[in-house]
Amino acid sequence: MANMKFYCDAERCIECNACVTACKNENDVPWGVNRRRVVTIKDGEPGERSLSVACMHCSDAPCAAVCPVNCFYTTEDGVVLHDKDTCIGCGYCSYACPFGAPQFPKVGAFASRGKMDKCTFCAGGPAEDGSAAEHTKYGSNRLSEGKLPLCAEMCSTKALLAGDADVVSDIYRKRVVNRGASVMEWGVNYERASLDANKKS
Amino acid sequence: MPSLVSNSMLQKMFIPLLLLAFLLPITASAATPSQDVALAPDVPSPGSELWRAVRRADTNQPPTGVTQIKGVERGILINSAGEDWRNFRMEMLVPTGGLGFGLVVAALVLFYLIRGRIRIDGGWSGKVVPRFSINHRVAHWSLAILFLYLGLTGLIMLFGRFALLPVMGPEAFSVLATISLVSHNWLGPLFPFALIGVVALFMKGNGYTFKDIGWFLKGGGMFGGHAPPSDFYNAGEKTWFWLAIFGGIVITISGYILDFPIFGQTREVMEVAHIAHAVSAVGLLIASFGHIYIGTAGMEGSIQSMTKGYVDENWAKEHHSIWYDEMKASGKVYSDVESLKKSN
Numbered sequence: 001m002a003n004m005k006f007y008c009d010a011e012r013c014i015e016c017n018a019c020v021t022a023c024k025n026e027n028d029v030p031w032g033v034n035r036r037r038v039v040t041i042k043d044g045e046p047g048e049r050s051l052s053v054a055c056m057h058c059s060d061a062p063c064a065a066v067c068p069v070n071c072f073y074t075t076e077d078g079v080v081l082h083d084k085d086t087c088i089g090c091g092y093c094s095y096a097c098p099f100g101a102p103q104f105p106k107v108g109a110f111a112s113r114g115k116m117d118k119c120t121f122c123a124g125g126p127a128e129d130g131s132a133a134e135h136t137k138y139g140s141n142r143l144s145e146g147k148l149p150l151c152a153e154m155c156s157t158k159a160l161l162a163g164d165a166d167v168v169s170d171i172y173r174k175r176v177v178n179r180g181a182s183v184m185e186w187g188v189n190y191e192r193a194s195l196d197a198n199k200k201s
Numbered sequence: 202m203p204s205l206v207s208n209s210m211l212q213k214m215f216i217p218l219l220l221l222a223f224l225l226p227i228t229a230s231a232a233t234p235s236q237d238v239a240l241a242p243d244v245p246s247p248g249s250e251l252w253r254a255v256r257r258a259d260t261n262q263p264p265t266g267v268t269q270i271k272g273v274e275r276g277i278l279i280n281s282a283g284e285d286w287r288n289f290r291m292e293m294l295v296p297t298g299g300l301g302f303g304l305v306v307a308a309l310v311l312f313y314l315i316r317g318r319i320r321i322d323g324g325w326s327g328k329v330v331p332r333f334s335i336n337h338r339v340a341h342w343s344l345a346i347l348f349l350y351l352g353l354t355g356l357i358m359l360f361g362r363f364a365l366l367p368v369m370g371p372e373a374f375s376v377l378a379t380i381s382l383v384s385h386n387w388l389g390p391l392f393p394f395a396l397i398g399v400v401a402l403f404m405k406g407n408g409y410t411f412k413d414i415g416w417f418l419k420g421g422g423m424f425g426g427h428a429p430p431s432d433f434y435n436a437g438e439k440t441w442f443w444l445a446i447f448g449g450i451v452i453t454i455s456g457y458i459l460d461f462p463i464f465g466q467t468r469e470v471m472e473v474a475h476i477a478h479a480v481s482a483v484g485l486l487i488a489s490f491g492h493i494y495i496g497t498a499g500m501e502g503s504i505q506s507m508t509k510g511y512v513d514e515n516w517a518k519e520h521h522s523i524w525y526d527e528m529k530a531s532g533k534v535y536s537d538v539e540s541l542k543k544s545n
Contacts, residue, residue, distance in 0.1 A: 010248070017269055032272075039266035039278045041255055049251065051278060062287045068358045069378045070366060086375040088382050090358065095468050095475070096287040098279050109386070111463050 002164040003078040004057060004121055004143075006152070007172055011179070012159035013050040015040055019151035019160050023054070023119070026150045027139025030105035035119040036151055037100075052160050054119035054151070055080065055101035063093035063102055063118075077143065078165075079121040084137050089113040121162070122149040255279060273465050286472040294476075298483045299360060305490045312499075316423065319500045321515045328514035329535050330528050332506045340398040341507055347395050351388060352486045354381035359479065386460050393453040400446055406433040407442045430522040441492050448485040451477055511541055 015038050023029065023036045036054035057080045064072035064080065071086035072093075082093075091113055093102040107114035124141030127134035134141060142149060152162035161168045255278055266276045274280070333341070357365065358381055366374045413436035415429040421437050422428035428435065434442070455478035458466060466474075496503050502516035514534055517525040528534055535541040 010252075020269070034270045034272075034275075037268050037270040037275055039268045039276060041251065041266045041278070043267040047248075047251065049248065053278060062283060065291055066287050068362050069375050070362050070371070071375075083371075086371050088375065088379045090382055091462065091471070092290075092475075095472050096283045098281060098283050100274060100277065100280060100468075106463075110461055112461065 001076045005165040007161045007168045008052045009159040010049040010051050012157040014157055015050040016156050018154045018156050019052045022150045022154035030117055033103045033105050033117045053099050056099055062096035066092040066096045079123045081125055083126045084115045087115045274467055280468050282469045301487050305487045309494045321502050323515035326514045329511040329541050330517045331511045333510050337402050340402050344395040344399045354385040355482055357381040389456050396449045407439050433524040444488055448481045451481040
């Protein structure tokens with residue numbers, strides 16, 4: 001079976017946030033939750049890079065490991081999904097996730113939590129494929145229709161790639177080869193290319 | 202004289218020619234940069250150093266990025282502390298906590314089988330000594346019931362996935378876990394109020410003195426022999442009091458941080474609070490097994506001090522003789538329960 005992954009090409013991302021908007025619209029994401037976000041490193045400085053990040057669908061998902069009610073499961077395609085009916089809204093998954101993927105709509109007492117919501121790779125949830133119940137709870141199920149996540153489809157520069165890991169890495173490999181990725185060729189050493197290189201001390 | 206270039210042609214070409222005149226020098230300098238203008242340093246592909254920093258491999262804090270999404274920590278790309286917390290909870294807290302509970306239960310069962318119930322040597326005399334007022338008892342049981350309920354629901358959330366989920370199935374366990382979480386979060390904020398009540402009423406007499414060293418050296422008389430005479434509280438009781446107070450304070454503060462995640466707490470703050478809360482709670486629960494045991498099955502004549510408020514004269518003589526002598530001297534030893542009730 002396929003092993004579904006995301007890859008965001010930092011050299012191509014132009015911070016347009018089309019992926020953010022597409023996801024929010026397609027999946028009727030709860031108020032206050034943004035399944036996908038674009039983070040810009042070194043904003044305004046030379047070497048600025050942007051990355052679009054949602055759920056990375058980890059093979060050894062930390063969210064699944066710490067859940068007290070074990071509501072996560074990994075599909076045959078490697079997509080990490082969860083069951084909102086079982087979820088108790090404790091928040092442990094959001095502590096463990098390195099990428100900040102699990103989010104809460106703050107509909108609990110004292111505006112705290114509610115059922116966890118996160119990127120589903122447009123693969124819905126445990127409810128029946130394509131049903132109204134599935135769409136209300138989890139968003140659209142594009143994977144069952146043979147489509148890829150809408151964020152990647154909508155990406156203006158094809159920075160965000162989604163699909164089988166082998167296919168995605170093949171596409172990226174071709175890009176890297178074409179770009180001539182060699183620091184020596186560009187004549188710039190590693191220290192100058194570091195995160196703090198442009199900061200005035 | 203006829204010219205090769207007509208007037209109208211010149212007019213049409215004037216502006217383009219003017220633009221060309223300005224553009225030519227600019228394009229020329231762009232094509233061959235002068236040695237004086239330094240190229241701005243960029244991050245060439247693949248940018249290994251940049252992404253190593255983003256992954257927080259070399260620094261203590263992840264670099265904060267900029268994002269259009271509003272919210273706590275939305276600009277942080279990678280939260281590395283989450284993996285440390287996950288490993289602590291799953292590899293340390295859950296197994297060690299489970300082992301701790303197993304060990305304390307085994308130790309108490311073993312103690313009961315070997316030592317048996319600690320009896321009143323002189324038997325029940327029928328004479329009674331008042332020990333805990335109604336206020337003391339209400340404060341103690343409020344805290345005890347709250348503590349046990351919060352502890353039980355907390356344990357369901359910590360161990361339930363391993364101990365109860367395989368037995369109950371996901372739907373039923375989710376209902377139990379939801380009830381546990383919701384009641385734990387609503388009753389939790391009441392805990393410090395019960396704790397303050399107990400601290401206020403039970404503080405007197407719980408200060409350690411040098412005599413307590415002697416009690417510890419004799420093992421409290423629990424392993425044979427007799428401990429030196431004790432006052433109102435023996436050294437073991439004092440230890441439980443201070444453990445409960447300090448543990449309770451840590452649990453309260455960390456609990457309030459966890460229960461109201463709406464004040465911009467970062468994930469790291471919540472993880473540290475969770476660890477403090479869980480470690481103190483598990484530690485206190487394990488210690489409470491000893492307290493509960495000794496007050497119920499472990500010793501004859503103890504439980505009624507906290508249920509009825511008075512104890513038998515012989516029990517007082519054998520376990521708290523200094524206090525007993527004071528009570529006898531002030532005429533507070535009664536011949537039976539009726540005369541105790543009449544005197545109040």
